[in-house]
Amino acid sequence: MNLNLKAKKNNTYDAIVVGTGISGGWAAKELTENGLNTLVLERGRDVKHVEDYPTMLLDPWEIPNNDMISAEEAKHYQKQMRTGYTVLETTKHWWIRDTDQPYEEEKRFDWIRGYHVGGRSIMWGRQSYRLAPMDFEANAKDGIGVDWPIRYSDLEKWYSHVEEFAGISGEALGLEQLPDSKFLPPMELNCLEKHLKESMMDNFGRVLTIGRAAHLTRSIHGRGTCMMRNLCMRGCPFGAYFSSNASTLPAAAATGNMTLRPHSIVDSVIYDEELGKATGVRIIDSETLEVVEYYAKIIFLNASCVNTTLIMLNSRSNRFPNGLGNDSGELGHNMMDHHFRVGASGEYDGFEDMYYHGRRPGGFYIPRYRNFGTDKRDYLRGFGYQGGASRQNWTRAVRELAIGEQLKEYVTTPGKWTMGMTAFGEMLPDHSNRMYLNFEKRDKWGQPTVVFDTEFKENEWKMREDMKNDAAEMLEAAGLKNIRMFDSPGGPGLGIHEMGTARMGRDPKTSVLNKWNQVHSVQNVFVTDGACMTSAACQNPSLTYMAITARAANYAADEVKKGNL
Amino acid sequence: MERREAIKRTAALMGGVIFAPTILGVLKGCTPSAERWTPVLFNSNQASLVTALSGTIIPATDTPGAVEVGVPGFIERMVNEVYTEEQRNGFLNDLDLFDEECLNSTGNLFVSLSDNEQYQYAFQKNGEAIDSELAGGPQFFLIFKELTMVGYFTSEVGATQVLRYEAVPGIYEGCVPFDEIGRAWAT
Numbered sequence: 001m002n003l004n005l006k007a008k009k010n011n012t013y014d015a016i017v018v019g020t021g022i023s024g025g026w027a028a029k030e031l032t033e034n035g036l037n038t039l040v041l042e043r044g045r046d047v048k049h050v051e052d053y054p055t056m057l058l059d060p061w062e063i064p065n066n067d068m069i070s071a072e073e074a075k076h077y078q079k080q081m082r083t084g085y086t087v088l089e090t091t092k093h094w095w096i097r098d099t100d101q102p103y104e105e106e107k108r109f110d111w112i113r114g115y116h117v118g119g120r121s122i123m124w125g126r127q128s129y130r131l132a133p134m135d136f137e138a139n140a141k142d143g144i145g146v147d148w149p150i151r152y153s154d155l156e157k158w159y160s161h162v163e164e165f166a167g168i169s170g171e172a173l174g175l176e177q178l179p180d181s182k183f184l185p186p187m188e189l190n191c192l193e194k195h196l197k198e199s200m201m202d203n204f205g206r207v208l209t210i211g212r213a214a215h216l217t218r219s220i221h222g223r224g225t226c227m228m229r230n231l232c233m234r235g236c237p238f239g240a241y242f243s244s245n246a247s248t249l250p251a252a253a254a255t256g257n258m259t260l261r262p263h264s265i266v267d268s269v270i271y272d273e274e275l276g277k278a279t280g281v282r283i284i285d286s287e288t289l290e291v292v293e294y295y296a297k298i299i300f301l302n303a304s305c306v307n308t309t310l311i312m313l314n315s316r317s318n319r320f321p322n323g324l325g326n327d328s329g330e331l332g333h334n335m336m337d338h339h340f341r342v343g344a345s346g347e348y349d350g351f352e353d354m355y356y357h358g359r360r361p362g363g364f365y366i367p368r369y370r371n372f373g374t375d376k377r378d379y380l381r382g383f384g385y386q387g388g389a390s391r392q393n394w395t396r397a398v399r400e401l402a403i404g405e406q407l408k409e410y411v412t413t414p415g416k417w418t419m420g421m422t423a424f425g426e427m428l429p430d431h432s433n434r435m436y437l438n439f440e441k442r443d444k445w446g447q448p449t450v451v452f453d454t455e456f457k458e459n460e461w462k463m464r465e466d467m468k469n470d471a472a473e474m475l476e477a478a479g480l481k482n483i484r485m486f487d488s489p490g491g492p493g494l495g496i497h498e499m500g501t502a503r504m505g506r507d508p509k510t511s512v513l514n515k516w517n518q519v520h521s522v523q524n525v526f527v528t529d530g531a532c533m534t535s536a537a538c539q540n541p542s543l544t545y546m547a548i549t550a551r552a553a554n555y556a557a558d559e560v561k562k563g564n565l
Numbered sequence: 566m567e568r569r570e571a572i573k574r575t576a577a578l579m580g581g582v583i584f585a586p587t588i589l590g591v592l593k594g595c596t597p598s599a600e601r602w603t604p605v606l607f608n609s610n611q612a613s614l615v616t617a618l619s620g621t622i623i624p625a626t627d628t629p630g631a632v633e634v635g636v637p638g639f640i641e642r643m644v645n646e647v648y649t650e651e652q653r654n655g656f657l658n659d660l661d662l663f664d665e666e667c668l669n670s671t672g673n674l675f676v677s678l679s680d681n682e683q684y685q686y687a688f689q690k691n692g693e694a695i696d697s698e699l700a701g702g703p704q705f706f707l708i709f710k711e712l713t714m715v716g717y718f719t720s721e722v723g724a725t726q727v728l729r730y731e732a733v734p735g736i737y738e739g740c741v742p743f744d745e746i747g748r749a750w751a752t
Contacts, residue, residue, distance in 0.1 A: 060719040190739035358734035
């Protein structure tokens with residue numbers, strides 16, 4: 001009895017954060033900086049900034065097999081490899097082996113993920129855009145899903161808060177549909193991109209700008225500036241892009257209030273029927289298989305959309321037989337991603353004496369213009385484009401006549417300028433798009449497996465026509481030749497922006513979380529990763545997760561201090 | 566040199582505190598070497614053909630060629646490790662077919678042709694492959710040419726002596742006269 005009490009005391013904190021990715025890192029930072037003694041749980045191994053980036057400095061000739069993994073290894077990464085760019089020899093340690101945590105697909109779903117401290121903040125695309133006032137109003141206006149319980153004005157100062165710490169480079173434009181961040185200096189467009197920018201404004205009145213990205217173009221908070229290597233996914237030796245490892249977790253650790261526990265798979269949230277609130281979490285130590293309970297006043301679930309939802313669906317009690325806080329029946333539903341991989345590319349005759357220096361990590365951005373202002377389409381919402389221009393390199397010579405000495409000479413000059421762009425479109429929330437658990441089929445940790453039943457629907461398919469044709473039209477107007485359109489949607493999930501399965505809302509009957517990201521019926525549990533999203537907008541979502549997390553964490557800390565939680 | 570420079574710059578940026586063991590580990594990464602290649606998949610005819618053909622596609626000039634930088638070993642490793650069993654068997658079969666065709670059309674195996682004859686024959690095969698790829702699907706010659714080029718231009722010689730490579734560019738300039746860069750970038 002005494003021993004148990006002592007164990008319980010040793011395992012008790014003010015706050016528990018589940019997950020160390022983009023949102024978990026922010027929860028850890030804000031809670032610890034508010035003085036809360038915080039346990040941060042991560043299901044994967046520890047990754048120390050720089051020290052644990054084993055491939056960050058390798059030159060091409062130090063990497064075997066052109067950075068491709070062996071056919072034997074590839075058998076373990078069949079789903080993770082669906083992106084075509086994720087699982088390389090130099091990055092394979094960031095992605096899980098599908099054979100370690102299988103999932104089922106009633107309909108194709110690309111669940112691309114990595115388990116380690118830092119999560120996908122190490123491998124993310126770094127594109128960072130604020131949502132706009134119209135994005136928070138869209139559901140109410142269109143009668144789709146439920147209304148966001150917050151508006152842009154609720155989040156505005158938190159966007160600034162996270163941007164000043166994370167560091168977002170970009171160009172201020174004053175656009176209503178894409179509010180400016182607190183920017184570091186923008187990276188430069190190249191010759192052909194500048195040309196397209198002018199052509200788009202002249203011919204269509206549309207804007208093109210350099211991608212807004214979490215890359216430091218000026219050193220802040222002890223992190224170095226981007227060295228233009230474009231090897232981000234291996235981990236950055238300069239800490240020049242935002243990751244939990246380079247940014248939020250060191251800040252949390254510096255407070256002395258953080259206990260980081262890797263190898264901790266959260267099985268469930270412990271719900272106390274008498275108290276009517278959560279008292280802690282139950283974890284499985286992935287190394288020892290020991291089951292351990294940790295206790296806290298508040299719990300932040302930041303395990304990423306699908307895993308947070310998995311934990312909640314797996315937290316069953318008499319009060320919540322269908323999963324923690326699932327009175328509405330919406331938990332696991334309204335799964336969204338962005339639909340993309342549709343657009344066009346072409347070649348340009350000109351600028352033949354011009355080139356570029358350095359490998360800019362990212363391209364240009366074309367903010368949404370459809371269903372905005374006076375534009376009205378036969379579908380709802382819209383899309384933005386991401387793209388870039390470059391000159392063809394040596395690989396073009398594979399299909400050229402030159403061999404021998406001529407081949408060596410030929411490739412020393414760059415080829416034609418080419419340019420391509422893909423749209424990222426908003427996906428609507430739909431109750432029938434869902435994930436659920438198969439309790440009969442369990443993984444090697446004894447956890448139920450996830451089943452996906454999600455698809456793109458009519459609004460997405462209609463939008464894709466514009467996404468494809470507009471791209472070709474804009475390239476053509478800029479004088480590009482040999483324009484090719486592409487449309488290869490893959491499955492939902494491929495955008496790696498999965499979201500929406502524990503949505504925020506005003507009404508507990510139709511949503512899981514309230515306006516402070518508290519579970520309606522279990523107010524000391526907060527969900528601030530992608531699961532909380534009420535609609536998707538068309539912008540890359542990570543910056544919004546950061547802002548929402550910082551807002552909720554500061555609210556939670558205040559409530560703890562006031563004795564309300 | 567660029568590697569050394571990269572580490573120096575990294576160290577400078579990290580305020581001189583650099584993680585020596587990590588960097589040393591990275592530095593020890595070994596480069597495949599031509600001399601040490603002992604075929605494990607190719608039989609001796611195949612190995613000779615791969616050597617001769619890759620050397621014809623990228624010969625030694627004032628800079629080393631494909632054979633000198635270890636491309637034959639690179640090709641074998643790709644085929645042996647990255648290819649699926651089906652792709653691997655297809656590649657080996659195509660290698661043998663290439664020799665058979667060469668024998669039928671020239672009266673000699675490819676390796677027995679003179680340097681000039683090898684060039685002429687490969688030039689012809691390259692042109693035919695480009696012409697027939699659109700209708701006929703993947704062509705062995707182009708698959709082989711691509712493997713040779715990938716092996717060569719990701720080698721230190723190909724990337725730094727023939728093309729231009731910077732491990733740590735430091736800056737991005739979007740519109741620079743090509744003359745200031747001088748050669749096409751390797752990456």
